[in-house]
Amino acid sequence: MLSARVFVTLKKSILDPQGSTIQRALKSMGYPEVDEVRQGKLFELKLGDMEREKAVQLVEEMCTKLLVNPVIEQYTFELLED
Amino acid sequence: MKFGVVVFPGSNCDADCYHAVKDLGHAVEYIWHKDTDLKGSDCIIIPGGFSYGDYLRSGAIARFSPVMDKVIEFANQGGYVIGICNGFQILLECGLLPGAMLRNNHLKFRCADSLLKIENADTPFSNLLEKGQVIQVPVAHGEGNYYIDSEGLKTLEETGRIVFRYSTSDGEITQDANPNGSVHNIAGIVNEAGNVLGMMPHPERCVDELLGGTDGKLIFQSIVARFERG
Numbered sequence: 001m002l003s004a005r006v007f008v009t010l011k012k013s014i015l016d017p018q019g020s021t022i023q024r025a026l027k028s029m030g031y032p033e034v035d036e037v038r039q040g041k042l043f044e045l046k047l048g049d050m051e052r053e054k055a056v057q058l059v060e061e062m063c064t065k066l067l068v069n070p071v072i073e074q075y076t077f078e079l080l081e082d
Numbered sequence: 083m084k085f086g087v088v089v090f091p092g093s094n095c096d097a098d099c100y101h102a103v104k105d106l107g108h109a110v111e112y113i114w115h116k117d118t119d120l121k122g123s124d125c126i127i128i129p130g131g132f133s134y135g136d137y138l139r140s141g142a143i144a145r146f147s148p149v150m151d152k153v154i155e156f157a158n159q160g161g162y163v164i165g166i167c168n169g170f171q172i173l174l175e176c177g178l179l180p181g182a183m184l185r186n187n188h189l190k191f192r193c194a195d196s197l198l199k200i201e202n203a204d205t206p207f208s209n210l211l212e213k214g215q216v217i218q219v220p221v222a223h224g225e226g227n228y229y230i231d232s233e234g235l236k237t238l239e240e241t242g243r244i245v246f247r248y249s250t251s252d253g254e255i256t257q258d259a260n261p262n263g264s265v266h267n268i269a270g271i272v273n274e275a276g277n278v279l280g281m282m283p284h285p286e287r288c289v290d291e292l293l294g295g296t297d298g299k300l301i302f303q304s305i306v307a308r309f310e311r312g
Binding site: 010014015017018021066067069071072 | 138139142143146174175180181182184185186187188189229230231263
């Protein structure tokens with residue numbers, strides 16, 4: 001069984017006010033080491049049995065069509081064997 | 083002239099839009115998002131709300147509703163389309179308008195009156211207004227922080243496609259007048275052909291003195307004026 005983990009984040013060029021708020025919270029809790037926080041989304045997709053090549057193609061298609069808004073977001077993904 | 087108001091699961095300004103145009107004396111019908119018949123509408127209103135619960139991203143799932151293919155076709159043939167708030171977000175997601183919406187820069191849901199400076203009065207949606215005029219229209223959103231890359235922004239600026247900008251009562255474009263962090267205080271834009279408008283503020287919420295103002299009427303009346311002029 002194949003599954004995919006898709007990570008979606010705002011592009012580097014775009015301010016992430018949620019991330020900055022979390023970073024300030026961490027600082028105030030005593031973690032001054034954290035220079036930056038960027039918040040994102042994780043999608044876990046169960047894909048069933050299929051070739052890895054096919055899975056890569058499908059996941060890329062799903063990312064471009066729905067999961068990601070390319071105007072503001074970027075993505076990476078990994079395939080896992082269960 | 084006939085208006086059609088699209089209704090998605092989670093739309094919540096559909097009834098306001100319906101009554102706004104009905105009270106102006108025009109024919110109007112609701113169009114369920116699964117319908118593929120625009121019922122002979124001359125202008126499609128995509129209302130505000132939280133279509134599909136805003137899951138994934140605002141407007142991201144609604145754009146795949148069957149009705150949207152017809153709305154895109156209608157828009158490409160020059161039909162008038164106005165997307166308000168969540169309707170604007172849907173128009174961005176489906177590509178009828180450029181750019182995207184980010185979370186408000188202060189992270190709060192902002193429900194308040196906003197002042198809008200008319201930047202372009204030569205559109206089907208603003209022809210009864212005057213360039214430089216300031217009108218009052220309420221906003222109510224958590225994700226109205228309009229973003230477009232610098233090249234896209236330059237195109238919008240240079241081709242007069244920014245119709246409304248958040249401003250002070252004197253028409254000054256300031257940071258304080260901006261309720262959400264939108265780039266260049268953008269509150270509403272049109273597509274290249276000028277027949278599709280997206281705006282975050284809610285004109286349907288200010289069409290009667292009982293609602294605290296009537297400036298919103300001018301936007302609906304502008305559409306009618308342009309339509310009747312042909």
